[in-house]
Each structure stands twice: as C-alpha cells, then as structure tokens.
Amino acid sequence: MADGSEDARGGSAEEGEPRTFGQLLARIGAAAADRDRVYFATLIEAMGSRAYGPVLLLIGTILFSPLSGIPGMPTLMGIALLLVSLQMLFGRGSLWLPGWLLARRVSSRRIVRALSFFDGPARKIDRVLRRRQVWLVSGGGTAVVAMLCLALACLMPAMELVPFSATAAGLALLLFGLGMVAADGLFVLAGLVYLGGVVLLALTGLF
Numbered sequence: 001m002a003d004g005s006e007d008a009r010g011g012s013a014e015e016g017e018p019r020t021f022g023q024l025l026a027r028i029g030a031a032a033a034d035r036d037r038v039y040f041a042t043l044i045e046a047m048g049s050r051a052y053g054p055v056l057l058l059i060g061t062i063l064f065s066p067l068s069g070i071p072g073m074p075t076l077m078g079i080a081l082l083l084v085s086l087q088m089l090f091g092r093g094s095l096w097l098p099g100w101l102l103a104r105r106v107s108s109r110r111i112v113r114a115l116s117f118f119d120g121p122a123r124k125i126d127r128v129l130r131r132r133q134v135w136l137v138s139g140g141g142t143a144v145v146a147m148l149c150l151a152l153a154c155l156m157p158a159m160e161l162v163p164f165s166a167t168a169a170g171l172a173l174l175l176f177g178l179g180m181v182a183a184d185g186l187f188v189l190a191g192l193v194y195l196g197g198v199v200l201l202a203l204t205g206l207f
Helices: 021-032 040-046 052-064 073-089 108-116 119-128 140-159 165-182 185-206
Strands: 037-039 105-107
Touching: 021 040, 021 052, 021 108, 021 119, 037 040, 037 108, 040 052, 052 073, 052 165, 073 140, 073 165, 105 108, 140 165, 140 185, 165 185
Parallel strands: none
Antiparallel strands: 037 105
C-alpha cells in the first residue's frame, strides 16, 4: 500500500485497552509515527481491541480536535459513530466496522498537530479520572449513551455546514468515551448535563 509498512487492516497493536486519556493520545501518536498517512484501521487497532469505550473516545477526540475542520471528517466520524451506537444499543459482543471505512486515511502531520491541542488538558483530566458511579457506564446507562450517540451521528452530516458544531458534539463524545474507558460515571453524567445545556440553548435561540 501507499504507506509501505501497513495495510488498510492496520498495523500491530499494543495489548489491552487505553484506560486514561493520556494513554489513548500516546497510542494515536505512536500509530502516526514514521508514516505520511494513517489508516483509520490503524487508529482503531491502536486502541488494543474493538471495545466500544476506546473507539467512542477516539471519535470524540478526532471531532473535538482541529481534525474536525477537514472537509468530510464530521460525516465520516458520524458514520462510524452510527455503527458504534447501533452495536452498543443492541449489545453486540464485539465492534465491527466496514472495510471501506477502515481504509480511510488522514495525514500524520495533521494528527500530530491535533494531539498537541490536548497535551495540557489530558494530564489534568487523568488526575481526576477514577472508577465511580459505575451504574452510569453499564446496563441502562450504556443504552442511554448509545441512544444519544445515535442522535448525534444522525446530525453529524448537517454539522458540516454549521461552524464548530461538530467540535461541540465531539466534547460530549469525549466525556462519554472517558467515562466508559475509565468506568467513571461522573464523566458520563457531565456529558449528559452538557448535551442538555446545548439543547436548551438551541431551543432558547429558536423560540
């Protein structure tokens, strides 16, 4: 393939899933090292598994970063989010994504630039992440997150036309992903409150 050392199925992955934001960023950075462009498959494999939490966090990180400004990126991530959300909702044991989506690529330079955006915040976030309020990241809590993510996925193509709207959605996905990765229900709760606030502001602006 074009990058030589990898194909569209991804490269070698580290064992286990990232459990902190810093670990996720480090894995993305490692996946982007020493190549011009990175397959989405490589980023998925860098998560260590096909589990929902790390992939949801990856999508949120991409959307909340300057990468969301790449034309077509919000729609692409919306499709990925749609597939992830549906599989979460129906309790599929492992995540599946189509080959054409996994074969999409992005510039390594753009990824490295986007990662620098999170350097300081990631360290602060990881200091407060811990296992708590686990009921919000399991069972019914997971179903609620999946339904909200499904709604965001359906809105994502329209967000291509509204500046910074994909970034705003990315923050909610970041909070949900962090909560699921670290089994920290307070981050999921923060995501719910944030989305509620965004909807309230939108309705206030309309009426």
